[in-house]
Amino acid sequence: MELKSRILDLKIDGEKAILSDEVARSLGVCHGNRVRVSGKTGSATTFIALTSEIVGDDEVGLVSDFSDKIGVVEGDLVELTPTGRPNSANYVRKKIYGEFLSREEMFELIKDIANRNLSNYELSALVTAVSIRDMSMDEVQWMTEAMVEYGDSLEFTEYPIVDKHSIGGVPGNKITLLIVPIVAAAGLYIPKTSSRAITGAAGTADIMEVLAPVKFTAEEIYQITKQVGAAIVWGGATHIAPADDEIIRAEYPLALDPVSILIASVLAKKIAVGADKVVIDIPVGDGTKIEDRKEGSKLARDFIEIGERLDMEIECAITYGGSPIGRAVGPALEAREALKALEGKETPKSLIEKSCSLSGMLFEMAGTSSKDEGTEKARELLKNGKPLEKFKEIIEAQGGNPDITSEDIEIGQHKETLTAPSEGYVTSVNNKSIVNIARALGSPSDKKAGLEICKKGGDEVCKGDPLIHMYAEEKWKLKEGMKEAKKHFPLRVEGIVLERIPEL
Numbered sequence: 001m002e003l004k005s006r007i008l009d010l011k012i013d014g015e016k017a018i019l020s021d022e023v024a025r026s027l028g029v030c031h032g033n034r035v036r037v038s039g040k041t042g043s044a045t046t047f048i049a050l051t052s053e054i055v056g057d058d059e060v061g062l063v064s065d066f067s068d069k070i071g072v073v074e075g076d077l078v079e080l081t082p083t084g085r086p087n088s089a090n091y092v093r094k095k096i097y098g099e100f101l102s103r104e105e106m107f108e109l110i111k112d113i114a115n116r117n118l119s120n121y122e123l124s125a126l127v128t129a130v131s132i133r134d135m136s137m138d139e140v141q142w143m144t145e146a147m148v149e150y151g152d153s154l155e156f157t158e159y160p161i162v163d164k165h166s167i168g169g170v171p172g173n174k175i176t177l178l179i180v181p182i183v184a185a186a187g188l189y190i191p192k193t194s195s196r197a198i199t200g201a202a203g204t205a206d207i208m209e210v211l212a213p214v215k216f217t218a219e220e221i222y223q224i225t226k227q228v229g230a231a232i233v234w235g236g237a238t239h240i241a242p243a244d245d246e247i248i249r250a251e252y253p254l255a256l257d258p259v260s261i262l263i264a265s266v267l268a269k270k271i272a273v274g275a276d277k278v279v280i281d282i283p284v285g286d287g288t289k290i291e292d293r294k295e296g297s298k299l300a301r302d303f304i305e306i307g308e309r310l311d312m313e314i315e316c317a318i319t320y321g322g323s324p325i326g327r328a329v330g331p332a333l334e335a336r337e338a339l340k341a342l343e344g345k346e347t348p349k350s351l352i353e354k355s356c357s358l359s360g361m362l363f364e365m366a367g368t369s370s371k372d373e374g375t376e377k378a379r380e381l382l383k384n385g386k387p388l389e390k391f392k393e394i395i396e397a398q399g400g401n402p403d404i405t406s407e408d409i410e411i412g413q414h415k416e417t418l419t420a421p422s423e424g425y426v427t428s429v430n431n432k433s434i435v436n437i438a439r440a441l442g443s444p445s446d447k448k449a450g451l452e453i454c455k456k457g458g459d460e461v462c463k464g465d466p467l468i469h470m471y472a473e474e475k476w477k478l479k480e481g482m483k484e485a486k487k488h489f490p491l492r493v494e495g496i497v498l499e500r501i502p503e504l
């Protein structure tokens with residue numbers, strides 16, 4: 001069908017051709033189907049979105065980056081031809097029905113994901129299917145290899161290259177901002193790529209972005225690492241394992257992170273940066289991705305097995321994740337808490353302990369400290385201030401302000417405090433409610449939004465004591481955060497006698 005082009009100066013991922021309902025009906029296509037658009041000098045396939053509000057029945061709306069790609073300008077006539085689904089869409093269907101993919105099928109699927117040939121619907125279906133049906137260890141291995149294959153890699157010549165990665169799921173887990181400078185301050189290379197938030201309120205990339213740019217090419221990450229020993233960047237901006245970020249984009253709105261995709265996602269990024277010694281942080285506990293410790297150990301064994309198959313030494317730390325790490329949740333608040341810890345200021349013990357223990361594991365694996373002495377070495381380093389200096393070097397190398405202090409970091413101007421409804425003791429802090437409140441406040445896209453937990457498990461409170469300070473960049477979001485907190489109160493305050501049997 002021939003249609004007149006209307007160029008739309010928009011930025012949309014996915015659907016780049018917009019049709020009226022009438023045109024879609026006569027072409028026999030619906031929202032999310034694929035269509036080939038051919039102009040005078042070029043042609044390409046894209047997904048369709050429908051709306052009769054923007055385009056007429058003799059027109060096709062083309063998003064400008066797409067029209068540029070095929071050399072079409074406003075008013076040009078273009079030919080539209082519906083195209084079928086790629087083979088890889090059928091592999092998604094196979095996963096929905098619980099079938100296993102062959103190596104070739106998995107490589108084709110990941111290649112199409114990396115090249116954005118699958119629609120958002122198909123990606124969501126894949127994530128949902130794997131959450132329910134899981135994948136075999138062979139499939140996990142092939143997915144990992146394929147994610148590396150269809151992306152850029154770093155090629156270091158000196159080893160070891162160490163790395164750490166958390167499976168996420170516990171709010172406030174800003175430990176990467178401590179571990180990377182601690183480890184690099186001891187002379188090890190650690191080119192750290194992180195995701196943005198997946199199920200949480202702030203991923204490491206979101207937090208680091210408060211202090212410095214995080215979008216770099218693989219070559220730039222290599223150069224920064226050679227220069228200062230480390231980087232903390234957003235994996236999604238590089239062409240390192242690009243399929244991973246596409247999948248994460250589908251996981252975020254569903255708050256799903258199936259473990260088999262998670263293993264591939266984490267390890268592909270580690271292999272692609274050339275890491276040969278890796279520590280994986282597996283937080284377990286109520287409201288985390290892995291609630292049960294046994295399940296955590298099984299995941300650790302799976303990580304280690306895939307690592308062995310792919311020539312990477314992996315050690316896993318099963319860590320306490322039953323309540324948030326530290327007190328701050330949200331990009332700017334977490335950046336401030338991490339910086340405070342590096343500055344040697346008063347910070348929660350849980351943050352320091354976890355960061356030093358995992359840094360210590362890397363020291364022991366790399367052989368820069370003997371067994372059982374790694375944690376102590378990390379603590380000593382933190383005390384003598386070298387990691388703070390290293391962190392400033394990293395910030396500067398990434399284009400941020402190296403002179404920034406924790407006090408300079410701005411927090412959302414709208415503030416409200418959630419107070420204790422009765423006197424008693426805090427018996428638990430609910431991870432999921434904390435994340436939902438922080439998201440309602442605007443985190444992670446509003447960098448200054450988030451919350452500070454004033455009381456944690458075991459703390460005694462009087463009625464009216466502050467429990468959580470909430471911060472937002474916009475007033476209406478503050479109200480949303482408060483509404484969420486009242487709907488699902490995030491802390492449990494109880495007396496020491498929890499129950500009396502028989503009741504009075």
Ligand SMILES: O=P(O)(O)OC[C@H]1O[C@H](OP(=O)(O)O)[C@H](O)[C@@H]1O
Pocket residue numbers: 164165166167168169170176193194195196197198199200201202203204205257
């Ligand atoms: O949003 P949820 O699912 O909690 O966790 C995702 C976070 O966990 C990992 O942290 P790191 O890169 O090891 O610091 C990811 O990179 C990401 O930042």
Ligand SMILES: O=c1cc[nH]c(=O)[nH]1
Pocket residue numbers: 166167168194195198257261262263265266
């Ligand atoms: O990088 C990560 C971390 C958690 N889960 C993932 O899928 N990828």
